[in-house]
Amino acid sequence: MPKHAIEANFDGLVGPTHNYAGLSWGNVASKNNVNEVSNPKEAALQGLAKMKKLADRGYVQGVLPPHERPHIPTLKALGYTGSDASILASVGKENPVILSAVASASCMWTANAATVSPSADTHDHRVHFTPANLSAKFHRSIEHVVTGRALKSIFSDEAYFAHHPALPSVAQFGDEGAANHTRLCAGYGDPGVELFVYGGVAFDDLAPGPRRFPARQTLEASQAIARLHGLSDAHVVFAQQNPAAIDAGVFHNDVIAVGNGNVLFYHQQAFLEESRVLADINARLAGVELAPVRVPEAEVPLQDAVASYLFNSQLLNGPDGMLLAVPGECREIASVSEYLDRLVASGGPIRAVEVFDVKQSMRNGGGPACLRLRVVLRDDELQAMHHGVLLTDALYERLTTWVAAHYRDRLSQEDLADPMLLDECRHALDELTGILGLGLIYDFQH
Numbered sequence: 110m111p112k113h114a115i116e117a118n119f120d121g122l123v124g125p126t127h128n129y130a131g132l133s134w135g136n137v138a139s140k141n142n143v144n145e146v147s148n149p150k151e152a153a154l155q156g157l158a159k160m161k162k163l164a165d166r167g168y169v170q171g172v173l174p175p176h177e178r179p180h181i182p183t184l185k186a187l188g189y190t191g192s193d194a195s196i197l198a199s200v201g202k203e204n205p206v207i208l209s210a211v212a213s214a215s216c217m218w219t220a221n222a223a224t225v226s227p228s229a230d231t232h233d234h235r236v237h238f239t240p241a242n243l244s245a246k247f248h249r250s251i252e253h254v255v256t257g258r259a260l261k262s263i264f265s266d267e268a269y270f271a272h273h274p275a276l277p278s279v280a281q282f283g284d285e286g287a288a289n290h291t292r293l294c295a296g297y298g299d300p301g302v303e304l305f306v307y308g309g310v311a312f313d314d315l316a317p318g319p320r321r322f323p324a325r326q327t328l329e330a331s332q333a334i335a336r337l338h339g340l341s342d343a344h345v346v347f348a349q350q351n352p353a354a355i356d357a358g359v360f361h362n363d364v365i366a367v368g369n370g371n372v373l374f375y376h377q378q379a380f381l382e383e384s385r386v387l388a389d390i391n392a393r394l395a396g397v398e399l400a401p402v403r404v405p406e407a408e409v410p411l412q413d414a415v416a417s418y419l420f421n422s423q424l425l426n427g428p429d430g431m432l433l434a435v436p437g438e439c440r441e442i443a444s445v446s447e448y449l450d451r452l453v454a455s456g457g458p459i460r461a462v463e464v465f466d467v468k469q470s471m472r473n474g475g476g477p478a479c480l481r482l483r484v485v486l487r488d489d490e491l492q493a494m495h496h497g498v499l500l501t502d503a504l505y506e507r508l509t510t511w512v513a514a515h516y517r518d519r520l521s522q523e524d525l526a527d528p529m530l531l532d533e534c535r536h537a538l539d540e541l542t543g544i545l546g547l548g549l550i551y552d553f554q555h
């Protein structure tokens with residue numbers, strides 16, 4: 110008899126160094142907004158407002174903390190020496206791109222924090238976590254250590270939760286976490302089908318792949334995660350992303366598809382072998398039929414999907430059918446806005462659309478779905494996790510006050526070398542670990 114379970118969403122709290130450095134080749138928004146002046150305070154408040162709205166609707170909403178940035182230990186590992194201030198001055202002068210990379214607040218996109226398999230799917234009936242190595246981008250490859258510490262601190266009871274280290278940090282095992290992983294199921298507590306979507310095959314020179322932009326996730330990485338999490342072959346599907354979509358700016362699968370329950374909402378161009386993928390999911394799905402919601406190119410051209418981030422939406426169970434939580438940009442692009450109106454009127458599984466303003470994050474290519482990590486939890490697992498990170502009215506008030514006290518409202522690339530910014534960041538994070546009750550997770554606290 111399957112136990113009752115819910116889906117909790119853990120959003121990344123945007124860090125005090127949120128900036129536009131153009132670090133992600135293949136991510137169109139990141140490149141288009143390079144050198145813009147960012148507003149970290151507004152970014153963090155936009156993220157918190159999204160979390161609050163969803164928590165108010167009854168969804169279990171958690172918070173994952175930002176990381177220490179600029180990350181001085183990485184700069185030391187790259188040969189910079191001296192005081193923190195002199196390290197920042199040298200790298201800012203000699204290698205501003207490296208400074209931007211170690212200052213990025215990119216851990217806010219927690220869809221890339223880890224891959225999570227619910228206990229109903231795993232061999233030992235524990236929830237399994239593997240932080241993503243994010244080896245495709247230097248600025249993101251330094252995230253997994255602190256991500257792993259935060260996840261271990263929140264989900265610490267080994268009777269319920271299993272933590273694996275990130276995969277080897279090389280391109281062949283490039284792993285982008287939940288952004289390339291979707292779970293289809295009848296109820297959350299039932300065994301589901303875990304759909305792993307990869308961009309390329311590392312050890313097969315003849316396999317198809319994108320030509321213009323990099324494929325960040327490999328089949329080999331996806332297979333390794335499935336093995337580590339003890340998923341049975343009968344409940345796993347591997348699917349290749351359409352290389353043409355990657356070349357059009359779909360750097361993660363969650364920019365072109367999102368699933369929830371038995372619904373897979375996706376663009377016609379998402380998968381290389383669309384009908385095989387659907388058939389494989391259907392063959393493995395127990396107790397329910399897959400309900401594909403396929404968006405044709407004729408209704409929403411791929412480039413509009415990428416520009417609006419239509420598919421980077423949160424698809425959530427509602428009291429009355431599913432809710433699609435979309436970024437504001439979806440209402441600014443006519444083809445997408447009109448499509449959404451037709452979708453809701455169609456009588457299909459998606460019954461409502463709600464718009465969220467996450468513009469600060471969107472300018473770096475991060476929509477509502479990038480900002481959250483989904484963790485399916487049975488009632489006893491929810492009880493067993495650390496509750497200090499779950500958003501209540503009081504925590505929301507506490508965090509908005511904390512942001513107001515510590516964050517700047519403008520940040521340029523030049524500001525990243527300012528030693529005061531590092532101090533502000535450490536000070537803020539030290540207080541935050543206290544607010545969230547996380548213990549000492551940062552290098553500067555050790």
Ligand SMILES: N=C(N)NCCC[C@H](NC(=O)CCC(=O)O)C(=O)O
Pocket residue numbers: 128129130131132133136139140213215218220221246249288360361363364473474475476478479480
């Ligand atoms: N689709 C999901 N799940 N996540 C979006 C991640 C956006 C992130 N952008 C950046 O890292 C840009 C940072 C900069 O350019 O300053 C990335 O490309 O990895």
